[in-house]
Amino acid sequence: MCIISTAKDGTLQLEDEPMKQIEQIDQPLVVVAIAGLYRTGKSYLMNCLAGETKGFPLGNTTESETKGIWAWCRIHPIINNQVLLLLDTEGLGDIAKGNNDHDNKIFVTAALLCNVLVYNMMSTFNQDAIEKLTFISEMSKHIIFANGGNNTDEKFDLILPTFVLCLRDFSLDMKKDGRNLTQDEYLEDCLELKPGRGKEIEKFNRPRDCIRRYFPKRKCFTFDRPGSRAVMKRLETARKEELSEDFLEETEIFLQYMYNCKPKVILGSKPFQGKMFKKLAETYISDIRSGVIPDVDDAIQMVANMENERMANIAVEEFKAKLQAIQLPILQVQKFSNLYTDIQNAILANFRSEAMFESEKFEKRAL
Structure with a gap:
């Protein structure tokens, strides 16, 4: 169900009925949100996490299918007395919208509400791909800590989620200086900063520095191409036998990692339940609708x-x-x-x- 919708004028609004349902959940929530450019297969991964082939809509056109933020609650598949709250966000970078500010608000809202943020993108994590992560580079303009003082970086660690990068249709050999890299090492290598000064170096370093600062907990997964183009157009109905063995194996590794993530907690202590999630969402959306930068300290208090x-x-x-x-x-x-x-x-x-x-x-x- 859609929990945060996008009005015609671009403003975000909370949907009452689904939030009332979430409010009734009295067990710890593992809140997983997925973000990324539109048409990169975000919804497929979320359906896999839900243990279903259908649920979040998959599109095969050049338009963003998901609008706003949609939620799906599932009993946790491997941990008793926990609930998976899956958030599928509106595809970022949709040319038809042409509104970067709206994309930034969607991204920041999802990041503040979840404890695991999956960023889904196609192919390699190269300079072009990193430069497109304007949503991360702009985060400081969309979040404030009223009582931040000198420990803002520490609060980012407590407030912002684990950043999970998923690279789809990945075919490169991950090597450096003749040594094979793990997926996590590949990510950290891509985030290395260049020494020196100047506009070009600043342009290179800024998005990397933002990722390193805002998301100190990071993980990377790569996925082979699922199958032929014909199969990819109907992933919802494709049988397992039609999908690449490597893709299925990589998806299973991703799922096992996600299923072992701990629930969302408030400043590293108490696990979130439905009422707490609803209150947090109401506070952030109210601020954003009022044109106010969300105050994390105030919302948590x-x-x-x-x-x-x-x-x-x-x-x-x-x-x-x-x-x-x-x-x-x-x-x-x-x-x-x-x-x-x-x-x-x-x-x-x-x-x-x-x-x-x-x-x-x-x-x-x-x-």
Whole structure:
């Protein structure tokens, strides 16, 4: 279902009904978003992650099929009590739109909402391909940290997702100085900065520096061509026997890595559930629609406040239930006082273990 749609005037808007459904999820979410230029096979990879051949629409024309951001929730295939929330984004670089600012907003929104960002592109990760990653180079203009101080890079590590580069129809031998490179080594080699100064060197280094800075956790996968052109046009209905063995093997390696990614957490601590995801999405989209640069610190604090209030309400109900369960009469005042204090301390200890930063005001309200 579409959770973030693109209006005719290009503004982003949150869709209420699917967000209400996501809000009901009370298990940790592994949020995987995919981005990339249109017509590069993004939706196929997401359908594979969902364990289906159909779901997110695959297009075979020169127009972007997906508009806005679409979501698909699936029970995690290998980890109990977790949910995969898959986000398929509008294809970037669609000439028909001709709006780089819109692409930047789609990309940044997806990056802020997920904990694993798959960037899908065709062929090699060469200079031309890297220069087209304007969405990454422009990220600093679309994100602010109100309380960033000098630790902004550290916050990028905590807030922004693992960056997974998928290179489709890849046919090069990955070698350097006569030595075979792993896929991850190939990525890091492509991101090496040139020493020196000057406009050309700055142009070469800027997108690489942005990727290295914003996405300190990086992974790379390469995929062989799936099959003939005729097969590629109908990937949704193609049988496994029609697909390249190398492609199937590479896809399986990609899936196993993705299935072992941990849930999205808030500043490295508490796993996101449906209510928290909805609140985060509402905050970011509200900022973007208002023409305000999303403030990550503010958004996370709002999520934390909501979650702390929820936990405080639970603590109050547990406290009442424990008091009501006391067997009366208790004739010694001191014995009752000790029992009351023990119950209160146990409930507080549980609340503190679940609550997030700046929870003192909710603690006082609760008990």
